[in-house]
Amino acid sequence: xxxxxxxxxxxxxxxxxxxxxxxxxxxxxxxxxxxxxxxxxxxxxxxxxxxxxxxxxxxxxxxxxxxxxxxxxxxxxxxxxxxxxxxxxxxxxxxxxxxxxxxxxxxxxxxxxxxxxxxxxxxxxxxxxxxxxxxxxxxxxxxxxxxxxxxxxxxxxxxxxxxxxxxxxxxxxxxxxxxxxxxxxxxxxxxxxxxxxxxxxxxxxxxxxxxxxxxxxxxxxxxxxxxxxxxxxxxxxxxxxxxxxxxxxxxxxxxxxxxxxxxxxxxxxxxxxxxxxxxxxxxxxxxxxxxxxxxxxxxxxxxxxxxxxxxxxxxxxxxxxxxxxx
Amino acid sequence: xxxxxxxxxxxxxxxxxxxxxxxxxxxxxxxxxxxxxxxxxxxxxxxxxxxxxxxxxxxxxxxxxxxxxxxxxxxxxxxxxxxxxxxxxxxxxxxxxxxxxxxxxxxxxxxxxxxxxxxxxxxxxxxxxxxxxxxxxxxxxxxxxxxxxxxxxxxxxxxxxxxxxxxxxxxxxxxxxxxxxxxxxxxxxxxxxxxxxxxxxxxxxxxxxxxxxxxxxxxxxxxxxxxxxxxxxxxxxxxxxxxxxxxxxxxxxxxxxxxxxxxxxxxxxxxxxxxxxxxxxxxxxxxxxxxxxxxxxxxxxxxxxxxxxxxxxxxxxxxxxxxxxxxxxxxxxxxxxxxxxxxxxxxxxxxxxxxxxxxxxxxxxxxxxxxxxxxxxxxxxxxxxxxxxxxxxxxxxxxxxxxxxxxxxxxxxxxxxxxxxxxxxxxxxxxxxxxxxxxxxxxxxxxxxxxxxxxxxxxxxxxxxxxxxxxxxxxxxxxxxxxxxxxxxxxxxxxxxxxxxxxxxxxxxxxxxxxxxxxxxxxxxxxxxxxxxxxxxxxxxxxxxxxx
Numbered sequence: 001x002x003x004x005x006x007x008x009x010x011x012x013x014x015x016x017x018x019x020x021x022x023x024x025x026x027x028x029x030x031x032x033x034x035x036x037x038x039x040x041x042x043x044x045x046x047x048x049x050x051x052x053x054x055x056x057x058x059x060x061x062x063x064x065x066x067x068x069x070x071x072x073x074x075x076x077x078x079x080x081x082x083x084x085x086x087x088x089x090x091x092x093x094x095x096x097x098x099x100x101x102x103x104x105x106x107x108x109x110x111x112x113x114x115x116x117x118x119x120x121x122x123x124x125x126x127x128x129x130x131x132x133x134x135x136x137x138x139x140x141x142x143x144x145x146x147x148x149x150x151x152x153x154x155x156x157x158x159x160x161x162x163x164x165x166x167x168x169x170x171x172x173x174x175x176x177x178x179x180x181x182x183x184x185x186x187x188x189x190x191x192x193x194x195x196x197x198x199x200x201x202x203x204x205x206x207x208x209x210x211x212x213x214x215x216x217x218x219x220x221x222x223x224x225x226x227x228x229x230x231x232x233x234x235x236x237x238x239x240x241x242x243x244x245x246x247x248x249x250x251x252x253x254x255x256x257x258x259x260x261x262x263x264x265x266x267x268x269x270x271x272x273x274x275x276x277x278x279x280x281x282x283x284x285x286x287x288x289x290x291x292x293x294x295x296x297x298x299x300x301x302x303x304x305x306x307x308x309x310x311x312x313x314x315x316x317x318x319x320x321x322x323x324x325x326x
Numbered sequence: 327x328x329x330x331x332x333x334x335x336x337x338x339x340x341x342x343x344x345x346x347x348x349x350x351x352x353x354x355x356x357x358x359x360x361x362x363x364x365x366x367x368x369x370x371x372x373x374x375x376x377x378x379x380x381x382x383x384x385x386x387x388x389x390x391x392x393x394x395x396x397x398x399x400x401x402x403x404x405x406x407x408x409x410x411x412x413x414x415x416x417x418x419x420x421x422x423x424x425x426x427x428x429x430x431x432x433x434x435x436x437x438x439x440x441x442x443x444x445x446x447x448x449x450x451x452x453x454x455x456x457x458x459x460x461x462x463x464x465x466x467x468x469x470x471x472x473x474x475x476x477x478x479x480x481x482x483x484x485x486x487x488x489x490x491x492x493x494x495x496x497x498x499x500x501x502x503x504x505x506x507x508x509x510x511x512x513x514x515x516x517x518x519x520x521x522x523x524x525x526x527x528x529x530x531x532x533x534x535x536x537x538x539x540x541x542x543x544x545x546x547x548x549x550x551x552x553x554x555x556x557x558x559x560x561x562x563x564x565x566x567x568x569x570x571x572x573x574x575x576x577x578x579x580x581x582x583x584x585x586x587x588x589x590x591x592x593x594x595x596x597x598x599x600x601x602x603x604x605x606x607x608x609x610x611x612x613x614x615x616x617x618x619x620x621x622x623x624x625x626x627x628x629x630x631x632x633x634x635x636x637x638x639x640x641x642x643x644x645x646x647x648x649x650x651x652x653x654x655x656x657x658x659x660x661x662x663x664x665x666x667x668x669x670x671x672x673x674x675x676x677x678x679x680x681x682x683x684x685x686x687x688x689x690x691x692x693x694x695x696x697x698x699x700x701x702x703x704x705x706x707x708x709x710x711x712x713x714x715x716x717x718x719x720x721x722x723x724x725x726x727x728x729x730x731x732x733x734x735x736x737x738x739x740x741x742x743x744x745x746x747x748x749x750x751x752x753x754x755x756x757x758x759x760x761x762x763x764x765x766x767x768x769x770x771x772x773x774x775x776x777x778x779x780x781x782x783x784x785x786x787x788x789x790x791x792x793x794x795x796x797x798x799x800x801x802x803x804x805x806x807x808x809x810x811x812x813x814x815x816x817x818x819x820x821x822x823x824x825x826x827x828x829x830x831x832x833x834x835x836x837x838x839x840x841x842x843x844x845x846x847x848x849x850x851x852x853x854x855x856x857x858x859x860x861x862x863x864x865x866x867x868x869x870x871x872x873x874x
Contacts (some may be wrong), residue, residue: 004725005420010502010718011342011467173775198365198388222777227762229358263646266633268626269765271510272337272360273635275703278627278646285627285647294703296337296635302358303763303776311773312624316607316650 021087028083036067036078036089045091048100048122050107050237051185052079055298056195059186063103067091075099101126109133109161112181115239115250133161140166145179146218148210162209168247171220174228174307176247177213181240184211188232188241196300201226230306234289234299243307246287256281264291267305272296274305285309331519331531332638334505335469336706336718341367342503345465347458349378349489350400350475350856354385355762357473357509360636361385364471374465376458378403379475380757381827382820391458394822397755397857398479398744399448404488405741406444407459408495409436416463418497425724425734426494432736439741447741449822463496467503474511474759478856480745483849487737494734500721510636512766513626517634520690520707521683525557530687543686550669559851560586561844567595574601578656579622583612584767584833587842587853588808605659608769611833622656623649629656631676632699634707638717640694641704744857745845748824752806752859754790756826756841764831771831782836783816785827786862791817794862803863804828809840812865826860 016031023040030039035058040047051062058080066075070088075096083089090096104123108130113119123130137160145166156162169177186204193200201224205214215224233241242250249255260281267274275294279287288309292299340346340363353361367373368388377389378400386392395403411417412433422429441452448455462468470493476485490506498504510516522529532540534556541552558566564586566572575596586592596602596615604616613619623629628649634640649655657676664671674682677696684690692710699705706716723730748755760766763776784804786796796802798817803810804826813828813836821827828838843858 003727004722005424005727006497006501006725008501008719008722008725010339172777174777194369196362198369226777228777261646263627263644264642265627265644265646266513266635266641268513268624268770270357271512271515271636272357273513273633273637273639273641273704274359275641280646283647296639297359298362300359300362303778304765304771305359307776308763308765308771308774309627311770312607312627312647314773315609316621316653 019083019085021083021085021089023089024091030083033082036069036076036081036083036087037065039083040067040078040089040091047078047091049079050183051187053187053235053292055292056187056190056235059190062183062185064100066096066099066103068093068096097126101128104128105130105133107183109136110163111183111238112165112178113183113238115181115242116237119238130161134159136161136163136165138165139163139180142167143218145210145212146205146214148206148212150207150210153208153210164212169220170244170247172222172228173244174303175230175233175241175243177221178240178242178247179212181238182213183238183240184213185237187235187237188213191231191235191300196298197227197229197231199225199227199229202232228303228307229301230303231300233306234292234301243287249286255286260286267301269304269308274301276301276305276309278309284313332516332707332720333507333509333636334499334720335503335507336637337363339467339503339505339719340364340373340469340471341371343367343373343465343467343469344371344503345374345376345461345468347376347378347462347468347470347489348385348389349470349472350477350485351377351471351473351509352379352381352383352385352475352759353471353473353509354383354388356511356760357636358762360509364388374461376461380822380825381759384762386820391454393448393450393454393458396447396449397757397825399741400476400479400485401481401488401739402439402444402447402741403450403455404492405436405439405739406441406448406455407462408432408491409439410441410456410459411463411492411495412436414460414463416460417495418463421497421725422494424727424729425500426736427733428736428738432491432495432738435738435740462492462498465498467501468496468498469503469505469507470498471507471509473509475856477508477850477852478758478854479852480845480847480854481739481742482847482852484737484739484742488739491736491739494736499734500719500724502719505719505721507636513635514633516636516638517632517640520634520640525559525562528552528686529683530689532687540686547682547686561846561851561853564592564595564844567599573599574603575599576603576605577612577616578605579607579625581610581612581767581769583615584610584837584839585830586844587839587846587855588844589833589837589839589842590809591844592839605656607653610767610769620659621650621653622659623653625656628653629676631657632680635704638706638720639704640699640707642696642699745854746807746843746857746859748859752861754786754824754826754860754862756804756806756828756858756860758828758830758838758842758855761829761831764829766830767833768831780816782813782829782832782838784813784862785816785818785821787821787823787825788817788819789823790826790862791815794864796862796864801865803865804841804860805863806841806843806858806860808843809837811836811838811840815862826862 019032020029047065049065060077060080065078067078068090069076105128137156165180263278267276274297277289278285290297375389376391377386378393380397445452470489493499493506602616603618604613605620605622606613607624627646630645631643661671661673693712693714709716763778764771796815802815844853846853
């Protein structure tokens, strides 16, 4: 190796000790600071999550990933709780299963989870019976939940399950917000805010059961700070946020993921070179995403990458009359 | 740069930089995902961000310091910083001794660029210039990133050299998080250069006049003689059309009738040609003037190949959909044209073509096979062999003792004002750029329903609006020495007085390039889109925007 005047390479700011803990009876050695969830994954132990994503900092709000830590009074969210030397963790105890079942039943009774990938299996695995809370209460009127004031939550009628059911917000041509499907995981807020986009168009408004994702003063997106990058759609775990094209196809009954192909290519616009995953159905691009694990995008795109691909499907010279002249 | 022809660092490195000069770039709007990496530095690492831009753009709004320099005073600013760094003894003497040549002459050349001289020229207070210079020189890691605010000037290459000088002077090069990086405006600007789509190079940055060995390699492979003379850049081509030297044009995937400066002149040149062939995915304005239009497949989603991004990463483009009936793969079209001209190239696959390129371009020969590009999700060149992961930063050799390869030269560059200046008839300066949701002449971005789209406007400062009695949304006439257009005015407090801003995104409504000047940099052929003198007049009656 040649000598250099100074150190040239990447600064190492992450010198970590290794620690050993026990999960479900298996000893595992990981870097200090590794979360219980990450340690579980190295062991192949599956933990269900809703609000966790590798590319976002954990906000531990959904409580689906809780595990039992010996000696701790309460269950711990595995997505954010760091492992410690000598820690003994149980991920499948009856207490854990009971807590997860309750979380799933509360969510399933109050939120439309019909487009949440893997949810049907999860509800079955935990033997959930959300119907035991009664039939769903009637849908709120448009804007009703947005107008709720903290401290003024009326009790739901006896015999009905409280829900967040409400009309879909369709205030622009690029994506819809169907908050009847929102589990308040905060992922969209984090992606729009500090974790990726730093646009801060949305935040959590309200308290308790009236809490909801909202633009400032609940204005339509077109009056908000939104720049339509759709990085909120990319992280939404339930399909509450959905491109308009997909939403319309689903409504028309033509959306069929079983016949769709996904091909990775490079965005045709600026020189950054974002990987675009093109979802194609019947030789038509129906959606563009970017892989979460892509080092350039971390799953993010801008408005042009996520929505600006329509042009290849518009009128092309082959459709046009031949040029005039000689 | 020093023979490499690419930006020196990776996107990820900007997250670890301590100081970033974002110079002539509104990356927040034009390179949004790169800006994510910069914001990670700003918000998590504490990167100190300086934005050099006449407009207080959405990028500048994230800056610790906005240096709102006058249009075209970039070299004045850079040289003043260089002088200040030298006088404060902050230049990296060990690095300069090890890696550079021409320091003494350079130091003498910047001697007249005092802070006091630079302040009125650049419009930036001397204290701000001094602080920025010191911050850049003393930062453990500092980077300069630029875009067309540097290169769309009549002295574009000199502008770039002035920025490179700053990096050499301070040793901010050849290390992780230190270097100089052009953010490319299109997804394959870098790849076009890699592949030799520039008039003075064979594929792989091999000089067509000076590199006889390279010519011999290509001649042997292709069985045809390579003429050892530089071709013409875009500006020279249009000049040659004017003199009748060029009689025919084969235009692939470009819309010069709307994208080039001084549009009336360009249209005249194209119409004067004997034969125009346009290979396109759209019937663009240029295609409408063509004698023959060859409908092509869209390269990014209807065919296979590679592009190279701004961090020198060679990336695979893949076919996701079939092109419309009748549109052909571009490689097929070119092969067929060659065949009909008497050279049968067969129909090579994109991979075969890539491998031929690698066999002829030593810089790309090593570990850049399709197989490895797939496995590693793209690779940053140079990548010398099959076990190499690709290069994050370039020019580490300059720090090696003894230095490897040739020395990095300082360049002597002098401040020059833009070709056109404000005067009594044209008291405003027009500068052009992009908006977030649109792209170039809009042929692609007009295809989707952007809620952000407001159509073309002429953005003017509140001071000028008051001076000319113009209200927001009022249609006004904008005139330069070359032509005039109508557009609604948008009052924009991010603009300084006497500076107006327009884009090229809606040329069918407002042909901004009717105004711009085709005065180009003789070294790069890039036109001075960033500066032309205009005036704004109220229009008496209500006239729809765009009518000339």
